[in-house]
Amino acid sequence: MFDSVVAYLSGINPVLAALYATVFTWFLTALGASVVFFFKTMNRAFLDGMLGFTGGVMVAASYWSLLAPAIAMSEGEGFVKVLPAAIGFLLGAFFLFGLDKLLPHIHINFKETEGVKSPWQKTTLLVLAITLHNIPEGLAVGVLFGGVAAGIPEASIAGATILAIGIGIQNFPEGIAVSMPLRRMGMSRKKSFLYGQSSALVEPIAGVLGAVAVTFFTPILPYALAFAAGAMIFVVVEEVIPETQQDKHTDIATLGFIGGFVVMMSLDVALGS
Secondary structure, three states, X not given: OHHHHHHHHHOXXXXXXXXXXXXXXXXXXXXXXXXXXXXXXXXXXXXXHHHHHHHHHHHHHHHHHHHHHHHHXXXXXXXXXXXXHHHHHHHHHHHHHHHHHHOOEOOOOOOOOEOOOOOOXXXXXXXXXXXXXXXXXXXHHHHHHHHXXXXXXXXXXXXXXHHHHHHHHHHHHHHHHHHHHHHHOOOOHHHHHHHHHHOXXXXXXHHHHHHHHHHHOHHHHHHHHHHHHHHHHHHHHHHHHHHHOOOOOHHHHHHHHHHHHHHHXXXXXXXXX
């Protein structure tokens, strides 16, 4: 099955492949959000475990799928070789830091609104918080496919597909994490689902933009990969981990994080080799 998917994506334009891959990651977010049609509430321990799993996947993907290839494709030795990855990583983290300070949003387990003051409703602010997650995720998939289009040896369709699978897996609980709180606030099942899936619509946009940018500006690929990694790590440390540490299920969240890390590491090493 995996080989068939890779073979198909290898035979089409890499930018189109990036679109298909990120539509897949959006679909799994929508699938997670659809759980709201069957349940009104979700066990808090389960949700914390799934959010922890999300963090583990993102951290593992940041290294094996993004930073390691970025360093491998950089020229030079010693500090010179790691410099593009270091610069890109910092730029990605500061980019998300800037969005976090500017874009009005509210995290799942927090009452305070972050970003500039806004009259927007709490539901909108909650969706925007998860949308911040998805910008670097879509970008990460896109730049890997763009690297294939640019003919970079370290970038492969298999590696990009594995990253899309990993991000898609962790998008499922993200969809639940948006739709369920909205349902608890009294929103209808249909609206809760629509808001939940919409948080990932930015992924195909970011994926295509990332692929196109790298295709036309090949030298930026190491920086772009590290940029996505820095943005993802910022999201994990600033948002995902704190959200799982607000109640009594911290151990479950930690075990979920470890499980997510192992799953993504195994996918990348086993299928990418």
